[in-house]
Amino acid sequence: MDPFFKLRGQTSEFVDSRSFFAVLDDPARTTIQDSQYSPDELVSTASPRLWRIRDKTFRNFSFAKTEVKEFEFQNCIFEDCLFMGTIFSNCRFTDCHFINCNVHRFELRSVYVNPRAFSKCIPSKNYANIGVHLFQELLRNSRMQAQPDYADVAQFMFRRWQRYLNWDELKEFPLHRRPTKTLAVVGSWMFELFLGSGVRLRNLACTTIGLMIALSLIHWELRESLGLTSNGAKVQTFIDAFYFTSVTLTTLGYGDITPSTEFGRIVLGFESLLGFVLLATLASTIFRKFSS
Structure with missing residues (x-):
């Protein structure tokens, strides 16, 4: 299996939210790593207030196929994490960074997040399809949340990853269609470079x-x-x-x-x-x- 789709090495498992909250409440535990959260839901126990998670680093951690509800992440770093099929509902991300994280088919529902937090999320152009989905989801969320500045950032990055995807798919086109497709990709690159994709x-x-x-x-x-x-x-x-x-x-x-x-x-x-x-x-x- 592609290493981008799995955790590295030996990992532990959180089988319920109680054990996970116990780790979050430990002020000495600033890094949570080599673990996976298994239940289908992770819901704030402070509802209707958001449960605040501050100054934590999640490294080689998996929230895959989990719906995370009513959390506020402040100054958190997510590195080499799995968010495949993860749903974030009514959450906030402030001064957070996602580095080399797999966000394949993740969803955002009423989420406050700056798309720039994901600028280092996708490690390679080989995962252009994931990048396209990521920034399309960020664009949709920003528009739904009436965040025009964030929507512009998401749209710029969406078009960039769409260009990467089109370039990657170019080799699958018949030879007689490749020149036209190549011109379209080059035109997209020039539109981004010189005109900022119409938003920068x-x-x-x-x-x-x-x-x-x-x-x-x-x-x-x-x-x-x-x-x-x-x-x-x-x-x-x-x-x-x-x-x-x-x-x-x-x-x-x-x-x-x-x-x-x-x-x-x-x-x-x-x-x-x-x-x-x-x-x-x-x-x-x-x-x-x-x-x-």
Whole structure:
């Protein structure tokens, strides 16, 4: 069996919740490891309040096929743990981290959790199907809990793992369909890198600034070929080139600096379309950030 789907070495077993709570209540026991919780349910005895578990490390531990209800985990680390088929109901995770954990087919029901806590959860792209399910579940939970910032993080990671999965499945496609599938995967990677998958403002802002600087340099170096003029004179400074780039990308078109060659008109026509798409995406992302 794949080691990712089982605990390592010899393990002990919690056969009831009483013994598990006894370990949780022991302040000297900061690490709970090499164990598995066997019952189908683990329910807080402090209901309707959440049972708080603080500053604990669960290592090589299994909650597989267990429904965990009404718990609050604070500053906890889950490392090399199994959550296959686990259901978390009405739980909170604050400043927690999941490292190399198998979350195959786990569920979240009314859970407060930052998807960034799972950034190191899946150890390899070989488990892309688990990664897709993980962040799809986090996305669904964040939307249900009206947590738009967390939903954006989950959506970004979901698309990344979906790309990993598509790339992994590429070898199973017939040869005549692989070029199209490859282009789709590459396009997805570029969409993530340059536009932040439409949800990460940092990528989008860096792309916009970088593109403006790069095009300004190109306009400056190729000003003769592009036929850039201002009041009948050639563009004289880099500031002129930057100003012209800004006007072109924002499609303002003041007309004080215009291309006078066919080559320049063709190139700058495509730049205007690129600027329209880029700035529309930027405006949409900013609107979503502040309106949510």
